[in-house]
Amino acid sequence: MTRPVIVVDSPDDPRIQSFRLRERELRPRRLPDRVRTGMRPEDLERIDAGLFVAEGDLVVERALRAGYRVRSVLTDATRPSPIVEWIDESVEIFAASQEARRMLTGLGVALDIIALFERRPLVDVDSLLDTARRIVIAERVDNPTNIGAMVRSAVALGADAFVLDHESSDPLARRALRVSMGTSLLLPHTRIRSIDRLLENMHERGFETCALTPDPDVSSIHEVGSRLDGAARVALLLGSERDGLSESTLHLVRHRVRIPMNDRIDSLNVAAAAAVACFALFGPTDS
Numbered sequence: 001m002t003r004p005v006i007v008v009d010s011p012d013d014p015r016i017q018s019f020r021l022r023e024r025e026l027r028p029r030r031l032p033d034r035v036r037t038g039m040r041p042e043d044l045e046r047i048d049a050g051l052f053v054a055e056g057d058l059v060v061e062r063a064l065r066a067g068y069r070v071r072s073v074l075t076d077a078t079r080p081s082p083i084v085e086w087i088d089e090s091v092e093i094f095a096a097s098q099e100a101r102r103m104l105t106g107l108g109v110a111l112d113i114i115a116l117f118e119r120r121p122l123v124d125v126d127s128l129l130d131t132a133r134r135i136v137i138a139e140r141v142d143n144p145t146n147i148g149a150m151v152r153s154a155v156a157l158g159a160d161a162f163v164l165d166h167e168s169s170d171p172l173a174r175r176a177l178r179v180s181m182g183t184s185l186l187l188p189h190t191r192i193r194s195i196d197r198l199l200e201n202m203h204e205r206g207f208e209t210c211a212l213t214p215d216p217d218v219s220s221i222h223e224v225g226s227r228l229d230g231a232a233r234v235a236l237l238l239g240s241e242r243d244g245l246s247e248s249t250l251h252l253v254r255h256r257v258r259i260p261m262n263d264r265i266d267s268l269n270v271a272a273a274a275a276v277a278c279f280a281l282f283g284p285t286d287s
Contacts, residue, residue: 002085008096009096021053026050053115055105060114066185068120070091071116071117073113073114076097101114119172125190128190135159137195139237140167140168141239146241148171148176151183155180161189165192165195166192171187172184195248208255210224213244238273
């Protein structure tokens with residue numbers, strides 16, 4: 001270990017309070033007074049610009065490999081993570097005991113490394129549609145665990161873009177990043193205000209849009225998938241756990257599809273359904 005670290009003894013040390021921030025506080029219009037107290041002006045500027053938290057060796061490594069700019073790092077004081085050797089010398093690396101890190105972050109298990117990274121601007125929708133062939137679209141999927149699992153399956157099974165409406169959870173939220181094992185950092189994503197306009201735009205570009213629904217009267221996803229040309233541009237739409245996709249969205253897509261299943265079960269968890277549907281619609285991912 002050659003990289004110097006700054007050892008802190010207390011979870012209340014003002015230099016590491018940014019690791020305590022909640023999701024809304026990482027991209028706030030106004031930071032609450034309890035967070036501003038004791039923080040340096042340069043830290044406030046960085047946080048106001050918008051950050052995300054990467055937790056654990058794998059997620060931090062993927063963020064670095066994806067080219068995200070790191071702002072601050074917290075690692076174990078006794079055995080610093082090897083990842084700190086990758087960090088530019090200009091970045092402060094703090095080190096604290098396992099108990100101090102656990103108290104600071106609120107995690108039951110203190111991970112070896114946590115890092116604050118700068119967010120990037122969201123990908124422009126038109127630019128994304130110009131290049132992507134396999135897209136997953138989330139409507140009102142507000143659970144970050146589901147979003148993280150959906151992204152991980154989407155990346156594994158061939159998706160090259162992810163689109164969310166404004167009611168869906170953030171793919172770069174802490175829990176979403178942990179569940180996705182950092183794959184949220186590998187998949188270009190954006191948000192849209194109107195799924196109606198998005199679908200119109202996609203249809204003009206030749207996309208086959210497929211909405212997943214438990215409706216027993218619609219086509220099996222296997223049937224639709226088998227009819228799609230291997231070169232087809234395909235979009236998969238999934239809705240919330242409670243209500244599924246909205247009626248307006250279901251009426252606008254090219255195909256409404258269902259996953260055949262046991263009669264005693266009416267639906268799958270949205271993340272599990274996303275994995276099955278990506279496999280059925282996107283085809284093989286190996287070359």
